[in-house]
Amino acid sequence: MIDLLLAQVQLQDRANGGASCVADNGFCPSWIVDNFNRYTDPLVQHVYLTLVSLAIGFSISFALALLAHSRRWLVGPITQITAVLYTLPSLAVFFLLLPLTGRGNTTAIIALVSYSLLIIFRNIMTGLDNVPGETKDAGRGMGLTDRQLLWEVELPLALPEILAGLRIAATTTVGLATLAFFAGAGGLGEQIFADINFKSNVVTAGGLAVLLAAALDLVILLIQRLLTPWTRARAT
Amino acid sequence: MTTSYAVLGQFGDAIRFIFEGQTSTEGTHVGGSQFLDLLWEHLKLTFAAMGVACAISVPLGLWLGHIRRASFLAISISNVGRAVPSLALIAFFVAYLGVGFLNVMLALVLLAIPPILTNTYVAVTQVEPDTVDSARGMGMTGAEIVRKVELPLALPLMFGGIKTSAVNVLATATIAPLAGINTLGDPIINVSGYGDTGRLAASMVVAALAIFTELALGAVQRAVTPAGLKLESNTASRRMRLRFGREATT
Numbered sequence: 141m142i143d144l145l146l147a148q149v150q151l152q153d154r155a156n157g158g159a160s161c162v163a164d165n166g167f168c169p170s171w172i173v174d175n176f177n178r179y180t181d182p183l184v185q186h187v188y189l190t191l192v193s194l195a196i197g198f199s200i201s202f203a204l205a206l207l208a209h210s211r212r213w214l215v216g217p218i219t220q221i222t223a224v225l226y227t228l229p230s231l232a233v234f235f236l237l238l239p240l241t242g243r244g245n246t247t248a249i250i251a252l253v254s255y256s257l258l259i260i261f262r263n264i265m266t267g268l269d270n271v272p273g274e275t276k277d278a279g280r281g282m283g284l285t286d287r288q289l290l291w292e293v294e295l296p297l298a299l300p301e302i303l304a305g306l307r308i309a310a311t312t313t314v315g316l317a318t319l320a321f322f323a324g325a326g327g328l329g330e331q332i333f334a335d336i337n338f339k340s341n342v343v344t345a346g347g348l349a350v351l352l353a354a355a356l357d358l359v360i361l362l363i364q365r366l367l368t369p370w371t372r373a374r375a376t
Numbered sequence: 377m378t379t380s381y382a383v384l385g386q387f388g389d390a391i392r393f394i395f396e397g398q399t400s401t402e403g404t405h406v407g408g409s410q411f412l413d414l415l416w417e418h419l420k421l422t423f424a425a426m427g428v429a430c431a432i433s434v435p436l437g438l439w440l441g442h443i444r445r446a447s448f449l450a451i452s453i454s455n456v457g458r459a460v461p462s463l464a465l466i467a468f469f470v471a472y473l474g475v476g477f478l479n480v481m482l483a484l485v486l487l488a489i490p491p492i493l494t495n496t497y498v499a500v501t502q503v504e505p506d507t508v509d510s511a512r513g514m515g516m517t518g519a520e521i522v523r524k525v526e527l528p529l530a531l532p533l534m535f536g537g538i539k540t541s542a543v544n545v546l547a548t549a550t551i552a553p554l555a556g557i558n559t560l561g562d563p564i565i566n567v568s569g570y571g572d573t574g575r576l577a578a579s580m581v582v583a584a585l586a587i588f589t590e591l592a593l594g595a596v597q598r599a600v601t602p603a604g605l606k607l608e609s610n611t612a613s614r615r616m617r618l619r620f621g622r623e624a625t626t
Contacts, residue, residue: 165471227590228583229547235564235579238572239386308458315461319551322564332467336554342471346464353459 167339176344179331183348186327189317190356193249194310197256204257205264209290215265222258230255230316234323243324251323252316256309263305267298300371303364307357314353328352386576393577406563406570411581418559418585421477421549425484426542432485433493434534441500441530442522450497457490462548466555475556483555487548488541495537499530528602535597542593543586550582560585 161168204222208214228236233251241247271294279293295302318329331345365372397408440446469483503526511525550561563570563578570578 223590224587227543227586229550229586231547231550231561231564232579232583232586235575236583239576311455311458315458318461318463329461329463332463333554336467336470339471342464342467346461346468349461349464350459353461357455357459 162338162340165338167343171340172344179328179344179348182326182328182331182345183352185325186314186317186320186349186352189245189248189252189320189325189327190310190313190352192245193252193256193313193317194306196249197253197309197313198260198306200253201257201260201264204261205268206290208261208265209268210286218261219258222261225254226258228254231319231322234319238323245325247323248317248320248325248327252313252320255316256313259309259312260302260305263301263308264298267301267305268294270301271297296368299368300364303360303367307360310356310360311353314349314356318349386573387580389573390576390580393573394581398573404569406574411560411577414558414560414562414578415581415585417557418546418549418552418561421481421484421552421557421559422542422546424477425481425488425545425549426538428481428485429488429492429541429545430538433489434496437493437496437534438500438522438527438530441497442518442526444501447497447501450494454490454494457487462487462544463551466548466551470555477557480549480552480555480557484545484548488545491540491544492534492537495540496530496534499533500526502533503529529605532597532601532605535593535600539590539593539597543590546586546589547582 162171204214204218208218230251233254234247237247237250241250275293275297276289279289284292317327318332320327321330321333328345328349332342335341393408394411395408397405397410399405437450440450465487466480466483469479473479473482507525507529508521511521516524549559550564552559553562553565560578560582563574564582567575
């Protein structure tokens with residue numbers, strides 16, 4: 141049934157391809173060049189889903205981490221709850237949310253955010269826990285209040301771990317966003333799914349997703365280099 | 377208020393679908409006992425992929441960790457692995473190798489290897505050099521050190537990697553129907569025969585299965601943790617790492 145539908149879609153979609161390579165479901169560079177524009181909208185949508193989910197996920201995780209930092213007993217419960225959210229398969233979450241939030245970006249973003257919470261929260265906590273006690277004592281000795289200590293000493297020193305967590309979350313979110321079309325939110329996955337037997341299509345859409353993940357990873361790494369010059373000095 | 381009632385109704389219908397099933401639009405029986413067939417296929421695919429992935433990555437990780445070489449490869453493979461979307465991986469296998477159990481299984485194996493390999497490697501390299509030196513001083517051979525010292529001490533973290541992979545493979549097996557294998561993802565992907573209720577029902581089963589796997593493997597992970605490591609793990613961060621078993625940062 142679905143194969144039949146897909147076959148029809150394929151015939152319509154590839155009308156402007158022409159070459160026998162395309163008819164054979166092959167890998168055709170010329171087709172990719174000619175049809176690249178059909179990937180731009182899904183790519184933009186993919187970037188949008190990823191960035192919005194990361195921004196919301198980071199904000200929530202950051203707030204939770206600050207809360208758990210001052211109230212240690214919260215670390216266990218928050219870790220357990222976010223671990224359950226992390227465990228739930230995103231595809232299942234999309235459809236579990238569907239009756240509540242309907243089809244569209246909202247459902248996709250809720251699922252993607254819930255997946256990133258554990259990764260970012262745990263890394264922020266690790267970063268804060270790894271700040272040497274002597275450094276905090278020195279800060280306190282200089283007369284810093286708890287708030288100043290947090291923002292001026294602990295968080296800057298935790299930045300490498302925090303950004304490492306963000307990198308993991310970013311690549312994971314790009315990957316999961318390929319499933320967001322099941323929730324009606326489009327993205328590169330929709331393009332992959334539209335013609336899964338056509339090598340050119342799969343390689344282009346899948347390749348764009350991998351490139352996007354790599355690019356985001358690199359951008360966050362560069363931000364980390366800029367924000368924490370001392371780590372580089374220590375490494376070399 | 378009417379919407380919230382409708383919501384309860386849909387979830388209620390889905391639960392009935394899981395236990396009793398219904399007649400599909402194509403006249404066949406779906407849900408109920410038919411879900412057991414899908415579950416069996418789902419578990420078969422997951423176990424096969426995890427078995428092959430463990431057989432490859434555990435020995436390799438132990439060996440690389442023991443000789444403390446190729447750290448770049450062992451660590452970065454999980455970064456690369458994370459960047460490749462599971463859907464793209466399966467689509468790639470379908471486009472190049474075609475549909476079928478073996479092809480999907482191979483895609484899932486590739487997906488499962490990085491976390492196990494990286495965790496095993498990191499776990500072995502985290503064993504105190506002094507401990508390894510003492511073992512060598514006692515006259516143990518390299519193989520004995522791996523088997524009697526490094527492996528037991530590495531087990532908790534290694535199982536963390538296996539757990540991560542198992543949950544991930546289980547979740548990804550949901551999209552296997554794209555490659556012609558009828559797992560529990562069938563009602564989700566090929567919604568036509570099942571309807572929205574069947575899709576919601578399958579999502580609930582897949583979600584429950586993932587949580588069950590996480591809890592069960594977590595219990596195994598605690599069971600295989602050597603008594604010495606349990607004594608040592610009194611600090612909160614250590615306990616957290618053991619319970620969730622994934623590395624904190626890499």
